[in-house]
Amino acid sequence: MKPRRTRGSWWLLVLVFLALGAQADEYSFDISKYEKKPFELNGYAELKGEDFALNPDGALYKLNYYGQPQRESLTRATETLELAGKLRHDIATFDFRTHSDFQQDQLAYDRTNKFYEAALSLRPRSELTLEAGKRALSWGKGYAFNPIGFVQRPKDPNDPQLAREGYVVADGDFIRNPGGALQTVALTPVLLPVTSDMNSDFGASGHVNPAFKLYALYRDTDLDFAWQGKGSRPARFGFDFARNLKTNFEIHGEWARILDSPKQVTDAQGNVTTEISNATSYLLGLRYLSEANTTYIAELYHNGTGYSDAEADQFYQLVDSAFAQPQPNPLLQKALALGQGPYGRPFAGEDYLYFRAQQQDAFGIVYFQPALFALVNLDDRSFQVTPELQYTGFNNFELRLRLYLLHGGGSTDFGEKPNDRKFEFYVRYYF
Amino acid sequence: MRFALLLSGLLLLASPAWALDGEQILRQVDRNLEPESYESYRKLIDIQPDGSQKSYVLWTIKKGRDKILALFLEPASDKGRVTLRLGDNMWLYVPDVGKPIRITSLQSVTGSIFNNADILRIDYTAEYSVVGVQEQGDRYVLALKAKTEDVAYDKLTMTVDRKTLLPVTIECYAASGLLLKTLHFSNVKDFGGGIKRPAQLETDSPLYKGYKSVMLWSGLKKASYPDEAFTLNYLPRVQELRK
Numbered sequence: 103m104k105p106r107r108t109r110g111s112w113w114l115l116v117l118v119f120l121a122l123g124a125q126a127d128e129y130s131f132d133i134s135k136y137e138k139k140p141f142e143l144n145g146y147a148e149l150k151g152e153d154f155a156l157n158p159d160g161a162l163y164k165l166n167y168y169g170q171p172q173r174e175s176l177t178r179a180t181e182t183l184e185l186a187g188k189l190r191h192d193i194a195t196f197d198f199r200t201h202s203d204f205q206q207d208q209l210a211y212d213r214t215n216k217f218y219e220a221a222l223s224l225r226p227r228s229e230l231t232l233e234a235g236k237r238a239l240s241w242g243k244g245y246a247f248n249p250i251g252f253v254q255r256p257k258d259p260n261d262p263q264l265a266r267e268g269y270v271v272a273d274g275d276f277i278r279n280p281g282g283a284l285q286t287v288a289l290t291p292v293l294l295p296v297t298s299d300m301n302s303d304f305g306a307s308g309h310v311n312p313a314f315k316l317y318a319l320y321r322d323t324d325l326d327f328a329w330q331g332k333g334s335r336p337a338r339f340g341f342d343f344a345r346n347l348k349t350n351f352e353i354h355g356e357w358a359r360i361l362d363s364p365k366q367v368t369d370a371q372g373n374v375t376t377e378i379s380n381a382t383s384y385l386l387g388l389r390y391l392s393e394a395n396t397t398y399i400a401e402l403y404h405n406g407t408g409y410s411d412a413e414a415d416q417f418y419q420l421v422d423s424a425f426a427q428p429q430p431n432p433l434l435q436k437a438l439a440l441g442q443g444p445y446g447r448p449f450a451g452e453d454y455l456y457f458r459a460q461q462q463d464a465f466g467i468v469y470f471q472p473a474l475f476a477l478v479n480l481d482d483r484s485f486q487v488t489p490e491l492q493y494t495g496f497n498n499f500e501l502r503l504r505l506y507l508l509h510g511g512g513s514t515d516f517g518e519k520p521n522d523r524k525f526e527f528y529v530r531y532y533f
Numbered sequence: 534m535r536f537a538l539l540l541s542g543l544l545l546l547a548s549p550a551w552a553l554d555g556e557q558i559l560r561q562v563d564r565n566l567e568p569e570s571y572e573s574y575r576k577l578i579d580i581q582p583d584g585s586q587k588s589y590v591l592w593t594i595k596k597g598r599d600k601i602l603a604l605f606l607e608p609a610s611d612k613g614r615v616t617l618r619l620g621d622n623m624w625l626y627v628p629d630v631g632k633p634i635r636i637t638s639l640q641s642v643t644g645s646i647f648n649n650a651d652i653l654r655i656d657y658t659a660e661y662s663v664v665g666v667q668e669q670g671d672r673y674v675l676a677l678k679a680k681t682e683d684v685a686y687d688k689l690t691m692t693v694d695r696k697t698l699l700p701v702t703i704e705c706y707a708a709s710g711l712l713l714k715t716l717h718f719s720n721v722k723d724f725g726g727g728i729k730r731p732a733q734l735e736t737d738s739p740l741y742k743g744y745k746s747v748m749l750w751s752g753l754k755k756a757s758y759p760d761e762a763f764t765l766n767y768l769p770r771v772q773e774l775r776k
Binding site (some may be wrong): 129131132133136138144146186188190195223225228229231238239240241242245262263264265266275277278279285286288290317319322324344346348349350352354389391395397462463466468469494495497498499500532533 | 574576578579581585587590592606607608609610612613619620621622627628629630631632634635637638639640641645646682683684685733741742744747749750751752759760761762764765766767770772773775776
């Protein structure tokens with residue numbers, strides 16, 4: 103007698119077939135949808151919330167929030183949209199990256215719409231590329247700082263991996279593979295014109311600034327020599343290197359010399375002088391991956407155009423004096439100008455230590471990455487410590503949470519910042 | 534004494550013969566897996582303990598024994614990333630950052646069980662020496678030892694099908710003897726052009742309990758790209774090489 107198939111066993115069979123079907127489907131791979139297209143568009147949208155615990159005693163708080171009602175905290179929301187596209191035809195490619203954001207807090211709102219990049223590239227031969235347009239070049243081997251980043255906007259060491267706005271340039275790439283110990287040689291010449299309407303924040307207008315970078319991969323070491331001629335900015339040159347000492351241990355460094363570099367220096371009475379001298383900046387860094395899958399990045403950075411502890415102290419005294427008097431007053435005008443200029447730029451000190459530790463797949467959770475990074479001003483011992491949690495396990499989503507904790511006394515780099523804590527959270531969706 | 538000398542002589546004679554056979558098998562495994570210079574598409578699927586998945590699609594080109602690069606086509610969050618390997622040197626180019634950074638073979642650019650050495654694998658003969666061969670039924674079992682400390686896994690135990698000379702499983706060990714992961718090859722497929730090899734690779738690791746990663750191959754064929762493509766300066770333009 104044949105065994106009678108029950109309704110339950112039929113359902114089981116259906117489930118098995120469905121499961122097998124799902125299995126076959128999840129492992130299917132159709133490459134036709136990945137064919138190269140003449141036009142591509144992708145990008146990301148991001149929602150970010152920030153909560154600042156302000157530092158009303160800080161010099162930069164007083165200057166940045168001058169004329170505003172006194173606050174202890176500030177909450178800011180930012181929506182960002184970045185679009186990146188490519189249009190291809192034969193040997194030509196036009197690519198662009200836009201950046202739009204809308205930012206709002208209790209005091210103000212702000213909109214930004216700009217092209218970070220928009221350039222036309224021609225590749226007549228595999229070893230030659232010529233391009234013109236707005237391009238964000240990225241020179242130097244440093245993770246958080248780049249002393250030889252001569253033709254680029256400075257990085258934000260808090261977010262070194264963020265896309266940055268480029269400059270309008272004409273540049274090229276000539277690549278040779280000689281073979282042997284000298285595996286690769288590549289020359290990148292650049293022309294960066296500055297007029298009142300173009301690249302005006304690079305420096306003085308009326309110059310077509312020439313620059314170049316010569317790259318070599320020699321005996322497993324990356325080497326770059328970089329040069330920028332005198333024009334909108336003083337002439338400068340430098341080099342960098344990077345090498346793996348072991349498979350899990352990399353070292354890198356940069357060195358740059360700026361000739362006849364002007365530096366505005368103030369005393370506590372607001373007497374500003376411009377010193378002209380040669381300035382040397384350098385960076386030495388390492389990246390180490392431990393057996394526990396923790397990556398450590400450490401960098402020592404000397405900023406040759408930065409302010410010493412004593413020079414910064416004079417500026418902070420000036421700000422204190424300006425705010426001790428009835429406002430407005432002439433000292434305050436000077437302090438405001440200097441605060442919006444050289445003294446107010448991020449990381450305006452001379453010597454910094456950057457340290458970052460990040461754990462991949464922490465607690466056995468794939469795509470979960472906690473990290474901690476610190477920035478220390480080595481001259482005045484003030485610092486910022488930032489714990490971070492990041493999760494990228496949801497397809498095309500990135501979630502990140504950070505808490506910035508600043509520590510420093512009066513007249514110190516991080517002690518005089520506008521805030522002494524910041525909580526930040528964002529969710530980013532890539533498409 | 535005479536016996537000891539005879540034994541030593543026999544061992545000296547036997548060792549090179551063993552090594553030669555093993556090296557020949559490994560060379561054949563390398564060529565059966567891929568031509569020396571090729572292009573291919575790969576899909577990496579990470580399966581989490583709760584069954585959820587995340588997948589990556591890469592276009593890969595290799596030239597010679599030790600030049601290989603992989604361009605990320607999917608997911609959108611990684612699109613345009615390129616990893617390059619020249620011998621023991623590896624770099625990752627991220628479009629937003631705009632410059633390549635050095636990475637290590639033990640890291641994973643995808644964050645999965647597959648590390649960079651798995652994703653940018655060069656010929657086994659370029660990285661490993663055969664230190665032992667055993668015949669087990671219809672299989673060879675090769676014991677491989679890394680030629681230098683820079684290689685991701687210190688030792689491999691590779692089980693090879695005797696008939697097809699294709700790998701069936703590979704156990705990957707750290708220098709401490711710890712089993713890091715096991716690779717399981719399956720679904721032998723004819724890619725055309727004389728290439729017949731496993732189209733699927735599954736890996737599990739005692740370090741990632743409950744997780745599984747799968748790699749699928751498609752469009753594997755002989756191809757030759759210029760040397761300039763395998764340089765740091767070319768990484769932003771690698772996408773333009775695809776036909």
